[in-house]
Amino acid sequence: MSVGLKDVAARAGVSIKTVSNVVNNRLHVTPATRERVQQAIDDLGYRPNVTARHLRKGRTGILALAVPELGNPYFAELAGAVIDAAAEHDYTVLLDHTQGRRERELLVTRGFRARVIDGLILNPLELEPEDLAQRPEDAPLVLIGERRYDLPYDHVAIDNIAAARAAVRHLLDLGRRRIAFLGARDDRPSRPAYLRLLGWRAELAESGVPADDALIGTVEGWDRADGAAAMAALLDAGRMPDAVFAYNDLIAIGAMRVMAERGLRVPEDVAVVGFDDLTEGRYGAVTLTTVAPDKQAIAGLAVGSLVDRIAQADAPASGTAGPGGPRLLQPGFALVERESTRGAGAADS
Incomplete structure (x- = not known):
């Protein structure tokens, strides 16, 4: 039988809320209590139901990454780094490649998977600024790659x-x-x-x-x-x-x-x-x-920025403060x- 928060709480002798605080790495839990709860989690083999957690927020738990060519080793290595970074936020990554063609980049940005993904990381080659300015899909978007756009989207690019x-x-x-x-x-x-x-x-x-x-x-x-x-x-x-x-x-x-x-x-x-x-x-x-x-930094900044924007989109319901206006994030080299x-x-x- 599956192990739930209630089982962990009973084993550790704490409330379900305390277990939730530990699982979600929230503050206001003493080190001794955190250690006791973690021991109960390890003993019982408890695994959080990430899918249910996302669904409770009206989310799918899936991010999309669209790059020009997955056969290019650079994009393959970057995709691996993005998948690792997304996992740290309990997200799965759906991959697509656009072949650097404008029509495929338009398809990605105009909501072809609107009900599947929570946000999109895109490396565009052929899209013009007006293409993105007219984007009807409201799912958060973060741009990567070195082509610059003066648009209200976070952009991760080296100098x-x-x-x-x-x-x-x-x-x-x-x-x-x-x-x-x-x-x-x-x-x-x-x-x-x-x-x-x-x-x-x-x-x-x-x-x-x-x-x-x-x-x-x-x-x-x-x-x-x-x-x-x-x-x-x-x-x-x-x-x-x-x-x-x-x-x-x-x-x-x-x-x-x-x-x-x-x-x-x-x-x-x-x-x-x-x-x-x-x-x-x-x-x-x-x-x-x-x-x-720094591919790891590119991936971490892109995923972190997208997660911030998703939280900002949820702000009216949650009261979460957003990160402000569009940001140019420059990882090192x-x-x-x-x-x-x-x-x-x-x-x-």
């Missing part, structure tokens, strides 16, 4: 310009001067590729090194093949860099493959820095120096130095 500048500064400190940027795609200022290109330009300018537009490699997508094609195009045109800063790790890995095929050594001939700190980059023949966004810039045997630093 792309600062991160790109850190990568370029590292290459400059190593004495590199012909630093290519691989990953240009369009000129829309709100896009992360544009912001990382701005960081590339800004750091070169501050160091007095001319930014050579001939060393900007354009891409069709964000995968290894795109990096390989962009690097091959530079080399075929006779535009030989002594370093590469890539939009992401996958592009960097594709570029490094082409260099190996052309007899170029990394980092002796060309130093390489990626972006995202994918696990794959740690285990190549040459380990990859990369900008590492770190430059992880490995063999692609430091040479053979370089440990993570």
